[in-house]
Every structure is written in structure tokens, then in C-alpha cells.
């Protein structure tokens with residue numbers, strides 16, 4: 001920013017509402033735009049929306065380009081709400097800051113500065129040099145924009161993707177059902193929620209133990225979102241997977257042979273991935289937690305109790321991973337709780353109003369704060 005004071009004092013409720021809409025639009029790109037950020041953009045004139053856009057699959061066109069296309073000549077004198085600083089560099093297309101200047105917009109609201117060295121404030125400077133009023137948000141909206149782009153920001157700052165650890169357990173903290181029992185831990189609705197998480201990540205990673213136990217396909221099975229399935233990756237010391245696993249036939253399967261979680265992530269970062277969903281078993285999850293490589297934990301907790309006297313694990317999987325008591329954790333804090341009714345009930349805990357709880361925990365402070 002130049003020396004001008006930010007416009008924050010004059011932001012109205014509708015400014016915040018339009019920016020919130022832009023944040024929602026940006027979310028549509030998650031899992032489809034790496035290595036680019038998932039950006040949303042809304043253009044308004046006299047309080048009416050004249051253009052909306054979000055980063056398109058593969059990262060282009062950018063959100064501003066899409067919204068400007070809809071607004072057409074109406075963009076002259078309009079207000080723009082964009083969740084990330086408009087780009088200032090020439091890539092496959094010209095800079096978005098330049099396109100906004102050419103369109104003659106009068107005001108640009110930006111939720112978050114872009115840390116990319118090619119932008120880093122230059123987008124805002126270009127707009128201000130063209131006498132466009134710029135408002136850089138510094139409050140809760142700024143935090144929401146950082147959350148939306150946590151994958152992009154983590155890759156920029158740490159050269160690795162962000163990691164969401166997903167775990168599903170019964171009441172006793174077990175991620176596995178006793179031998180011979182149905183493998184499903186949570187009900188259909190919670191399962192669908194989990195598949196939405198798959199759609200919003202670039203890569204889904206499991207250890208070989210999970211491949212051997214479950215022979216999973218790791219795709220997104222929500223109607224219409226199959227094409228948004230993440231790239232599957234397996235951590236293993238083996239050079240190949242036996243042919244009889246479903247994943248062996250996947251043309252883009254990534255095998256990660258490094259024992260170090262950080263090295264695995266650096267490799268995925270070099271390929272431009274920004275968001276990894278860690279859906280492996282307790283052993284791989286423990287290694288990632290120990291290596292300080294988990295940014296979010298999403299715990300699907302079923303009301304069921306899979307205790308079975310014929311099945312005697314000495315400690316629960318949550319204990320094995322060292323996260324049996326999240327309320328005493330200082331590294332993560334609860335950011336959201338979702339409750340889904342469940343249709344799965346075993347004989348021990350069959351209750352009509354049984355619910356699956358989904359706890360979302362976030363790092364209290366990102367590494368790069």
C-alpha cells in the first residue's frame with residue numbers, strides 16, 4: 001500500500017456482505033485450481049451485482065476476468081470485491097490489476113494481500129497509481145480470506161501444501177472396526193460430508209496399511225463431483241503396489257517412498273499441490289502429527305461403540321496418535337462443530353436420535369504468522 005489511510009472506517013454492512021459472497025464464490029475453486037489460489041470476485045454498481053467470478057479449473061481465467069466479462073461496459077465506475085490482491089504480473093494473460101484499470105472501476109476492496117513475490121503489494125500499488133480507491137481489509141474478513149487460501153499461503157511460505165488430517169472414530173477413539181465387522185464407522189450423511197472434503201483437496205494421501213486393509217478407490221463419490229476427485233497418493237517403502245488393488249490401475253497414482261512426512265509434502269509442493277487430505281490409518285497420521293505437518297484435524301466421531309472382547313487393542317487409535325484429549329491441546333483449537341444424523345448403529349449403541357459429530361480443529365497460529 002502507499003501512504004494512504006485504509007478505507008476501513010467507511011466500510012458498510014453491504015461492503016462486508018458482498019465480500020462474504022466473494023469468499024463463498026472463491027470456495028468453489030478449492031481442489032481444482034492448484035497451484036493457484038481459489039479467488040472470488042463480485043462487481044457491484046449502485047448496490048446491485050453486475051458481475052461474479054471465481055478462479056476457473058486449472059487456475060485460469062482468474063476470478064476478476066470472469067466477473068469483468070459479466071459486467072461488460074457497466075464496470076466503469078463500479079466497485080469490485082476480490083478475496084485476494086489482483087495479480088500484477090504478466091502470465092498467460094495480462095495482470096488483473098491492469099484489466100480492472102482498463103475497465104474503469106472506481107473502487108477495489110481486497111480481503112487479503114498476495115504474498116506471491118510477483119505480486120506482494122504491487123497489484124494494489126498499480127490500482128492506486130491509477131487513482132482507484134483501494135480498501136485492504138484487516139479484520140475477520142481478512143482472517144476468512146486467509147483460511148480460504150490456507151493451501152496457497154502454506155505453499156508460498158513453507159514450500160509445502162497444507163494438510164487436513166481426517167479421522168473417523170467410534171466413541172472409544174478407534175479408527176478401525178473389529179475384524180469381520182462392517183468397516184463403515186459413520187453414517188451416510190457424515191460420509192457425504194467427508195466426500196465433499198475430498199472434492200476440496202488436490203491430493204488424498206493414505207499409507208500402504210490402509211490400501212491393504214480397505215482396497216480404497218479414494219475418489220469423490222458425490223453426484224456430479226466425480227471429476228473433482230483428488231489425486232491419490234500412497235506412502236510406502238515399496239516401489240510398486242500389487243496389481244490387485246483398485247488404486248494400482250489409477251493413471252496418476254503418486255507413490256511416496258520417503259519415510260519423512262515433511263519430505264513427502266515437499267515433493268507434493270514441488271508438483272504444485274496446495275491442499276492434501278491425509279486419510280490414512282493411525283500409523284501414518286501419527287508420523288505426520290509428530291513431524292508437525294498437520295494444519296487441520298477433522299474428527300468424525302460416531303456414537304457407536306465398537307468394543308468387542310474378541311478384539312483387544314491395548315490403546316485407542318487416538319491415544320496412539322497422541323490426540324485423545326483435544327481440549328487440552330495448545331496447538332489446535334476447535335473452529336467448528338457439525339452434527340449429522342446417523343443411520344449406522346450397532347447393537348451396543350442403537351439409539352434413534354444417534355448423531356455423528358464432526359469436530360474441526362485448526363492450528364492456533366499458522367507456522368508463517
Ligand SMILES: NC(=O)c1ccc[n+]([C@@H]2O[C@H](COP(=O)([O-])OP(=O)(O)OC[C@H]3O[C@@H](n4cnc5c(N)ncnc54)[C@H](OP(=O)(O)O)[C@@H]3O)[C@@H](O)[C@H]2O)c1
Nearest residue numbers: 167168175207208209210213236237280281282283284287
Ligand atoms: N477411520 C479412519 O478415519 C481410517 C482412515 C484410514 C484408515 N483406517 C484404518 O486404519 C487401518 C490401517 O492402519 P495403518 O496404520 O496400518 O495404515 P496407514 O497408516 O495408512 O499405513 C501405514 C503404512 O504407511 C507407510 N508409511 C510411509 N511412511 C510412513 C511413516 N513415516 N510412518 C508410518 N507409516 C509410514 C508404511 O508402509 P510400508 O510398510 O509399505 O513402508 C506403513 O506400513 C485400517 O484398518 C484402515 O481401515 C481408518
